[in-house]
Amino acid sequence: MHGRLKIKTTAEQAAEKQKEREEKRKLYLGGLTKAFDKRSTGTYDEEGLKVTAQLLMANPDAATLWNFRREIILAMKSDDHESWDKLLQGELSVVENCLMKNHKSYGAWHHRCWVMENFPNPPWDKELALCDKYLKADERNFHCWDYRRFVVARSSKQPEDELKTSQQLIERNLSNYSAWHYRSKLLPLVYPPLPDTPHPVPENTLIKELQTVVEAVFTDPSDQSPWFFLRWLVNRQEKNPRLLQTGFISSGTKDSLLVCVFSKPLMQQNIPQISVDDEDVGNNEWHAPDNETYSYVWVVQLKELSEGEHSIAISFNSSTKKSLTVSPGKTSVAWMTELEEELTGLTRSTLEEVKQNCITLDELDPGNKWVLLTIVDVMWALDSYSHQAKISSYLSQLQDLDPLRTKYYADMKSKLSMETALKKHRLTTENDDQFKLNERRLTRIAYSHLLACSKSVDLSCNELSSIQPLKSLVACACS
Amino acid sequence: MGSHPKDVVITDEHPKTLLYQKHADYIVGYSKKKDDYEFTMTEHFRMSGMYWGITALDLLNQLDRMDSTEILDFICKCQDKGSGGFSPSIGHDAHLLYTLSAVQILVILEALDKVDVEAIVKYVAGLQNEDGSFSGDQWGEVDTRFSFCAVNTLALLKRLDAINTEKAVEFVMRCQNVDGGFGTRPGSESHAGQIYCCVGLLSITGQLHRVNGDLLGWWLCERQLPSGGLNGRPEKLPDVCYSWWVLASLTMLGRLHWINADKMRVFILATQDAETGGFTDRPGDMVDLYHTLFGLAGLSLLGESSLKPINPVFCMPQYVLDRISVTVQIMST
Numbered sequence: 001m002h003g004r005l006k007i008k009t010t011a012e013q014a015a016e017k018q019k020e021r022e023e024k025r026k027l028y029l030g031g032l033t034k035a036f037d038k039r040s041t042g043t044y045d046e047e048g049l050k051v052t053a054q055l056l057m058a059n060p061d062a063a064t065l066w067n068f069r070r071e072i073i074l075a076m077k078s079d080d081h082e083s084w085d086k087l088l089q090g091e092l093s094v095v096e097n098c099l100m101k102n103h104k105s106y107g108a109w110h111h112r113c114w115v116m117e118n119f120p121n122p123p124w125d126k127e128l129a130l131c132d133k134y135l136k137a138d139e140r141n142f143h144c145w146d147y148r149r150f151v152v153a154r155s156s157k158q159p160e161d162e163l164k165t166s167q168q169l170i171e172r173n174l175s176n177y178s179a180w181h182y183r184s185k186l187l188p189l190v191y192p193p194l195p196d197t198p199h200p201v202p203e204n205t206l207i208k209e210l211q212t213v214v215e216a217v218f219t220d221p222s223d224q225s226p227w228f229f230l231r232w233l234v235n236r237q238e239k240n241p242r243l244l245q246t247g248f249i250s251s252g253t254k255d256s257l258l259v260c261v262f263s264k265p266l267m268q269q270n271i272p273q274i275s276v277d278d279e280d281v282g283n284n285e286w287h288a289p290d291n292e293t294y295s296y297v298w299v300v301q302l303k304e305l306s307e308g309e310h311s312i313a314i315s316f317n318s319s320t321k322k323s324l325t326v327s328p329g330k331t332s333v334a335w336m337t338e339l340e341e342e343l344t345g346l347t348r349s350t351l352e353e354v355k356q357n358c359i360t361l362d363e364l365d366p367g368n369k370w371v372l373l374t375i376v377d378v379m380w381a382l383d384s385y386s387h388q389a390k391i392s393s394y395l396s397q398l399q400d401l402d403p404l405r406t407k408y409y410a411d412m413k414s415k416l417s418m419e420t421a422l423k424k425h426r427l428t429t430e431n432d433d434q435f436k437l438n439e440r441r442l443t444r445i446a447y448s449h450l451l452a453c454s455k456s457v458d459l460s461c462n463e464l465s466s467i468q469p470l471k472s473l474v475a476c477a478c479s
Numbered sequence: 480m481g482s483h484p485k486d487v488v489i490t491d492e493h494p495k496t497l498l499y500q501k502h503a504d505y506i507v508g509y510s511k512k513k514d515d516y517e518f519t520m521t522e523h524f525r526m527s528g529m530y531w532g533i534t535a536l537d538l539l540n541q542l543d544r545m546d547s548t549e550i551l552d553f554i555c556k557c558q559d560k561g562s563g564g565f566s567p568s569i570g571h572d573a574h575l576l577y578t579l580s581a582v583q584i585l586v587i588l589e590a591l592d593k594v595d596v597e598a599i600v601k602y603v604a605g606l607q608n609e610d611g612s613f614s615g616d617q618w619g620e621v622d623t624r625f626s627f628c629a630v631n632t633l634a635l636l637k638r639l640d641a642i643n644t645e646k647a648v649e650f651v652m653r654c655q656n657v658d659g660g661f662g663t664r665p666g667s668e669s670h671a672g673q674i675y676c677c678v679g680l681l682s683i684t685g686q687l688h689r690v691n692g693d694l695l696g697w698w699l700c701e702r703q704l705p706s707g708g709l710n711g712r713p714e715k716l717p718d719v720c721y722s723w724w725v726l727a728s729l730t731m732l733g734r735l736h737w738i739n740a741d742k743m744r745v746f747i748l749a750t751q752d753a754e755t756g757g758f759t760d761r762p763g764d765m766v767d768l769y770h771t772l773f774g775l776a777g778l779s780l781l782g783e784s785s786l787k788p789i790n791p792v793f794c795m796p797q798y799v800l801d802r803i804s805v806t807v808q809i810m811s812t
Contacts, residue, residue, distance in 0.1 A: 002718065004765040006752070021516035029519060036570050062523040064571040067618060110620040140715065142668050149666045177713045181668045184657045200657065224713050228698075232657040235694075265688040294688045404703050408696070408737040411812065415693070444812045465736075468811040 024058075031055045039068050044075035053094050060098035060105035069094075070114060081120055091115045096130075103134060109143045113150055124155035139169065139176050159189040170226075174216055177225040184232060198236035198341045207350045209233055214357050217370070221361060227370040234351065234377045236341060241266045243314065247333040247453030248326040249475045256302040256328055258312065259453050259474050260286075263339075265294035275313045276302060289452070290471045296449035297472045331475070333453040335426045339419065343381070354378050369402050376412075384416060385423045391416055407443070410463075415446035422450050438462070445469045485716050486704040493749035493762050497778065499785055502771060503541045505756030506532045509768060510545070525568040526557060526577035530584050531772040537587060537796050538775050538786045551590050554581050562605075563598025564616070574616045575606060579628040586635050587799050596636055603629045604641040610653075611646030612664075622663045623654050627676035631793060634683045634805060644684050651677045652689060659695035671702060671711035675724040679792045682731045682808045692732045692810050699725050700737035707742030708761070718760040719750045719770050722777035723794070730780055730791035733810045740781050747774050 009017065031051050038048045049072055052065045059065075073091065077084055092115060098108040116122050131148040134141060152162055163186045169179035184200075191205040199206050210233050216226040241264035250256035258281070260271065268288075274281045281300055288295035305328045313323040314336070324334050343351070355378045362371045376394050379387035392413055399409045417440045425435065435454040442462040448469035451457050455475045459467075510532060512518055521528055529550065536542050557566045557577070564573030565581035578599060585591045606614050606629065613625040626647055633639045653665040654677060660669025661677035674695070681687050702709040702725050708717025709725045722743060729735045749762045750770065757766030758774030772794075779789040788797040792807040800806075 002760050003716075006759070006763060006765050025514075025516045025519045032522075059520060059523065062571075063574060063616075064523065064566075067572050067616075070618065106620070110618070113620075114618065140712070142663070142670060142712075146663055146667050149664075175714055178668050181656065181658075185666050228658055228713065293685065404705070404739045404742065405700050405737060406739075408700050408734075411734075411737070412693075446812075466812065 028055065028058055035065060035068060039071070044072040048072050049090075053097075056094065056098050056108075057101055060102050060108045063107050066107050066111045069111070073118075085120065088115050088119055099134070103138065103141060104143055106143065109147055112147065116151075116154075122154070124151055124157075127151045128155065128157070135169070139173065140178050142178065145178055145182070159186050162186055163190055170216070174220055174223040175225050177228065180225050180229040184229065196239065198238060199347070200232070200237060203344065203346055206233060206347065210350055210354055214354060217374075218357070218361065221365050221368050221371060224370065227374060230354075230374055231377055234354065234374070234381050236343075236381060238263060238341065240264075241270070242341075243272060243316065243336045244339065245333060245335055245450060245453060246312070246314065246324065247331070247475065248312070248324075249331050249453065249455070249478050250326070250328050251478060253307060253328040254304050255478075256305055256326075257474065257478065258300045258302055260298045261449050261452050262296050262298075265292075265296050267294055268298070271298050272314055272316045274315075276305075277310050278313075289474055295472075297452045297474060299452075299474050331453075331455065339422060339426070339450075348382065351378050351382050355382065367401060369398060372398050372401070380416070384419050388416060388420045410443045411446075414440075414442045414444045417442060418446045422447060434458075448472055485710070485714060486706050487708065487717060487761050489706055489745060489749045489762060494751040494753050495745075495748055497748065497783065497785060498751050498753060498756060499539060501753070501756030502751075502758075502775065503536060503539045503544065503756075505766065506536050506539075506768065506771065507541075507544050508756075522568045523571060524577070526554070526565060526580040526584075527567065528768050529553075530580035531768040533584055533587060534795060535768070535772040535775050537799075538779055538789060540787060542587075547588050547590075550584065551588065551593055554584060554590075555593055557581060558594050558598070559602075562617075563595060563600075563602035565599075572616065573602065575603065575613065575625045575628040575632070576615065578602065579632045582632050582635050583793070583795055586803065587795060589802075591636070596638075600633065600636060600638045600641045603632050607642050607647065611643060611648070611650035613647070623651055623661060623673050623680075624663070624676050626651055627680045630680045630683050635793070635803070637803075637805070639684075648681065648684055648686050648689070651680050658698050659691050660698055669698070669712070671699070671709070671721050671724040671728070674699070675728050678728045678731050682792050685808050687731065687808050687810045690732065690810070692734065692812070696729060696732045696734035696737055699729050699732075700734070703738045703743065707739065707744070707746035709738070709743070709746075716761065717746065719747055719758055719777070720760065720773040722747050723773035723780075726777050726780045727791040727794070731807070731809055733812045735780070744778065744781055744783075747777050750774055 031054055035048065035051050035055060049069065052069050056062065056065050073087060076087060092112065095108050095112045098105060116127065128151055131144055131151060134144040163183065166179045166183040166186060169176050187201050187205065187209065191201045193199060193201050201209065213226050213230045213233065217230065241262040243260060244263050245261040247259035248256065249259060268286050269283055271283060271286055285300045286298040289297055289299065307328060309325050309327055311323055311325055313321060315321045322336060326332055355375060358371050358375045358378065362375065365371065372394050376391050379391050384391065395409045395413050399406045421437060435451060435457045438458045439461040442464055445464065449472050452472050452474045455478070457473060457476060533542065533545060536545060556569050559566060559573040562573050565578045566573045567577040582599065585594060608614060608621065612621045613629045614621055615625045629642065630639065630647060633641060651661065654661045654667065656662060656669045658669050660674045662668050662670060662673050678690065681689060702711065702721060704710060704717050706717060709721040710717050711721045711724065726735060729737060750758045750760070752759060752766045755766055758770040759766050760770055775786060776789050776794055779786040780791060790797045790800045790807065793800060
């Protein structure tokens with residue numbers, strides 16, 4: 001139903017076409033009736049294969065006809081290896097004829113998988129050649145890509161071999177997004193990442209890939225696909241939630257809340273073990289501000305505390321423990337860790353290099369949105385705090401260059417503004433429960449969970465359209 | 480800046496206003512041309528075709544023009560007595576795709592009591608695999624579209640308890656890619672249609688927190704081309720059906736404002752056929768029911784006031800979901 005151009009015809013041509021179609025319709029209906037009759041009487045024979053093959057050639061997505069074929073094939077199955085093999089080979093030809101009619105037919109590709117799984121000795125190598133052929137005709141055919149993955153998983157092909165294939169396809173056409181995607185899936189298989197690192201592949205692989213992709217974008221900066229891949233390499237992927245902030249919100253000995261803010265939403269049962277004066281807080285005592293099952297923010301109402309200092313201890317696992325000292329009536333907020341995970345020196349220097357390369361590219365070929373987007377990403381990854389002014393100015397340039405997505409860039413500016421405000425807050429103030437976010441042209445409230453411990457938040461004079469994220473403002477609700 | 484060789488040009492000859500009545504007439508007319516070549520060749524997905532037409536007609540406020548007795552009679556005949564699933568048409572085999580379409584129509588027409596609901600639940604639950612994925616039917620094809628069909632069907636029947644939703648979610652998450660999107664199976668490339676299915680499944684099951692909204696939202700808004708139309712993957716042509724898959728996904732992520740709604744509207748309106756009524760994939764092509772529903776649904780999401788509001792997850796009029804008290808999760812920006 002896609003890409004059928006409407007052609008203006010004369011009345012005569014239309015009548016001709018109508019006649020032709022009526023004949024085709026009668027032929028198709030006749031075949032369909034024959035096939036369904038055979039099926040209802042349990043007749044599984046050669047003629048059934050012939051009729052369904054003709055019908056499927058005209059309509060390769062008629063799933064029931066493929067089902068009937070499979071029933072016939074299974075009924076005809078014999079113990080004789082050779083004839084069984086021949087029958088299945090015949091099916092591969094039928095599928096190929098249908099693929100020539102429509103190379104995006106779900107039914108035809110699935111039938112091919114089914115046939116291959118029934119072969120006593122499946123000819124996988126031939127299937128790889130078929131994939132090569134169809135990917136040459138259409139390098140983005142996702143049906144064929146999926147079939148290739150199906151074949152590779154069952155053949156002797158190793159991920160290393162396929163990584164080479166992806167390399168060749170990329171070299172043939174840098175705009176082959178499917179090949180870049182394949183690469184992103186294969187790299188972590190060939191080079192498994194170290195546990196608990198924010199990068200998808202080990203550092204030396206990351207650096208090598210970054211160099212290769214930078215070379216690619218220098219070749220033709222207007223190709224989009226390598227830029228998507230580059231963005232992935234540059235961005236950090238946090239794997240496990242980290243405890244970012246702990247807040248002790250207290251107005252007196254009888255009224256104290258303990259608030260924990262995490263980097264990712266988690267469930268009640270995954271909150272780390274926390275004790276107050278050596279007494280454990282029970283997991284089920286925690287609640288989320290909006291009663292959500294998964295939340296960035298978890299709160300517990302503490303029982304009455306005596307005057308004076310108390311100790312709160314947090315153990316993430318047996319080796320990592322943190323503690324803080326609090327006093328009733330005095331609110332205190334402690335950052336447990338940085339907002340982002342630290343970069344190593346090596347990654348940092350590689351990212352610096354990517355940044356310099358992109359800045360050069362921007363000078364050579366000004367006004368390329370992908371170059372600017374990457375500079376934004378790299379600077380953000382390196383340190384959004386020190387790069388704030390520059391990132392913000394690049395985002396403004398992007399708003400002019402790419403007006404379709406101006407609101408995306410505005411939201412990213414707001415995120416940046418919030419991130420730097422939070423970092424500034426962390427760096428410069430201790431136990432300051434006032435948060436000033438006024439007059440920042442904010443279009444969204446990113447990181448709203450990190451406002452949970454602030455007793456007062458000033459969001460006046462912004463450009464907000466929703467205050468939905470404010471549900472996590474726990475401390476604001478306390479007197 | 481690179482040019483966009485894969486885009487279309489919208490000219491003054493393309494429609495600029497919503498041809499409301501023409502579309503309703505096209506849909507009603509389509510269901511009456513049973514002897515057409517077109518009608519015959521689409522029999523293998525008739526049940527979905529009916530869902531597209533009925534939903535579109537409901538959005539256009541003219542559902543009463545359909546013969547609901549005839550429709551329900553047909554649907555009842557399509558429920559497979561053995562498996563409990565629905566076939567696309569009489570004589571064809573049951574499949575999750577058509578089971579969802581049948582249930583959607585039955586919910587719209589308030590006629591679930593006409594079929595064996597318990598048998599549907601059993602059919603859907605029986606297609607869940609050990610790894611949490613769903614096969615489309617007994618022949619074993621696995622696809623995240625089928626995961627969505629299963630969860631969507633059971634949510635409408637309020638019987639999500641019949642499957643292992645945790646495993647269903649885990650499988651969908653295995654299909655996520657580094658660009659934040661989702662594909663047909665683990666390892667498959669991101670595609671806007673599959674993204675809609677996977678994000679929809681996460682919304683129904685209350686698991687949207689597993690998605691990186693900024694990353695996926697950016698990928699989705701990058702689908703908009705200078706013509707205003709949306710493609711389904713990078714460096715592909717725009718198509719009006721993506722105005723549904725992409726806009727609905729962005730709505731679920733709370734980021735619909737990341738695309739340019741005015742230009743989007745211009746593109747969708749340009750895919751109308753002023754002669755026949757109905758929408759096409761791209762301006763100047765042939766119309767069909769599928770693109771007619773998704774064109775109208777996209778306009779409804781963008782706030783077209785002459786159409787009934789649509790639910791971004793179920794692709795059914797919102798009032799229908801309100802009537803049966805089914806809610807969805809929407810992410811905040």
